[in-house]
Amino acid sequence: MKVSVPATSANLGPGFDSLGIAITMKNQVIIRPSKFHSVSLKGEGANNPVLKDNNMFISIFNDFYHNLSHKKRHFRFEFFNEIPLSRGLGSSSAVIVSAIASAYAIEGIKLDKNKLLNLALAYENHPDNITPAVMGGFNVATVQDNEVRYINKSIPKALKAVIVVPNRPISTQLSRKTLPFKYSKDDVIFNISHSSLLTAAFMSEDWKMLRTASLDKVHQKYRMKQMPELFDVQKSALRSGALMSTLSGSGSTLFSICFADDAKRIEKALRNRFSHFKVFTSDFDNTGVKIDL
Numbered sequence: 001m002k003v004s005v006p007a008t009s010a011n012l013g014p015g016f017d018s019l020g021i022a023i024t025m026k027n028q029v030i031i032r033p034s035k036f037h038s039v040s041l042k043g044e045g046a047n048n049p050v051l052k053d054n055n056m057f058i059s060i061f062n063d064f065y066h067n068l069s070h071k072k073r074h075f076r077f078e079f080f081n082e083i084p085l086s087r088g089l090g091s092s093s094a095v096i097v098s099a100i101a102s103a104y105a106i107e108g109i110k111l112d113k114n115k116l117l118n119l120a121l122a123y124e125n126h127p128d129n130i131t132p133a134v135m136g137g138f139n140v141a142t143v144q145d146n147e148v149r150y151i152n153k154s155i156p157k158a159l160k161a162v163i164v165v166p167n168r169p170i171s172t173q174l175s176r177k178t179l180p181f182k183y184s185k186d187d188v189i190f191n192i193s194h195s196s197l198l199t200a201a202f203m204s205e206d207w208k209m210l211r212t213a214s215l216d217k218v219h220q221k222y223r224m225k226q227m228p229e230l231f232d233v234q235k236s237a238l239r240s241g242a243l244m245s246t247l248s249g250s251g252s253t254l255f256s257i258c259f260a261d262d263a264k265r266i267e268k269a270l271r272n273r274f275s276h277f278k279v280f281t282s283d284f285d286n287t288g289v290k291i292d293l
């Protein structure tokens with residue numbers, strides 16, 4: 001059985017804890033019944049001892065598997081990870097979603113995507129990464145009565161993402177602690193209006209509006225100060241023709257959206273200037289989690 005889950009970029013500027021989008025970069029796991037428990041790791045995190053000894057996937061998978069199944073079985077887990085850890089591309093959401101989906105699939109139980117999304121919410125209480133990880137595309141999401149309420153929109157092929165991944169991680173949990181406890185009324189109004197405009201721009205495919213609509217006063221500047229070079233990455237991306245450029249999740253990745261025809265030029269400009277960072281172009285994913293039995 002094989003499960004794959006896309007990487008995601010959350011917030012998209014002003015949509016803190018609400019907006020998110022999926023790209024084609026993914027984590028994949030193949031699980032087979034086996035005589036003994038064993039794990040193989042390839043790609044991102046392959047040399048990380050935490051992923052070998054205390055793997056979040058295995059512990060979430062076990063929680064669900066033991067609840068769903070009364071049989072005692074062992075499995076071989078083969079992980080192929082493309083999503084870098086703690087770079088703001090939703091690695092933790094991908095793990096949560098794939099572990100829950102795998103536990104149901106291995107027991108042959110069909111799991112509705114909405115139920116999967118609500119189960120994932122117990123492990124990550126903001127819905128902006130888990131919603132695109134499950135559904136693909138652009139998503140606006142909120143939580144009410146412990147349920148994710150969302151609206152989803154596919155992204156056309158005419159758009160691509162140009163992504164700059166710094167060599168330093170930022171932990172989401174720690175980064176959230178650097179944010180202010182209180183915001184001024186002006187900043188709140190700014191973010192509500194920009195996040196609403198950004199959502200409307202995605203829904204109506206008014207791509208020229210993204211630049212203005214993606215401005216934020218709630219989290220980016222506080223987080224980007226930890227790595228001031230990110231301000232230069234953002235300026236360079238916009239100067240090279242990106243439609244918008246925002247801190248991806250809690251960082252450290254800078255995520256730019258552009259017309260497909262401009263992607264190679266923007267990627268080249270960013271790679272020339274920030275050769276010490278990983279720079280690449282990606283398509284958007286409109287499918288979300290995929291399960292092959």
Ligand SMILES: Nc1ncnc2c1ncn2[C@@H]1O[C@H](COP(=O)(O)OP(=O)(O)O)[C@@H](O)[C@H]1O
Nearest residue numbers: 056057081085086087088089090091092171172
């Ligand atoms: N492939 C993986 N396998 C197991 N655990 C993972 C994997 N990727 C990420 N994690 C867990 O998620 C944590 C990173 O989460 P977080 O700081 O929220 O970063 P991100 O922005 O990538 O979601 C890691 O420290 C690790 O505990």
Ligand SMILES: N[C@@H](CCOP(=O)(O)O)C(=O)O
Nearest residue numbers: 010017088089090172249250
């Ligand atoms: N809204 C969250 C999103 C965190 O995304 P991640 O990919 O960095 O885990 C936040 O901004 O804290």
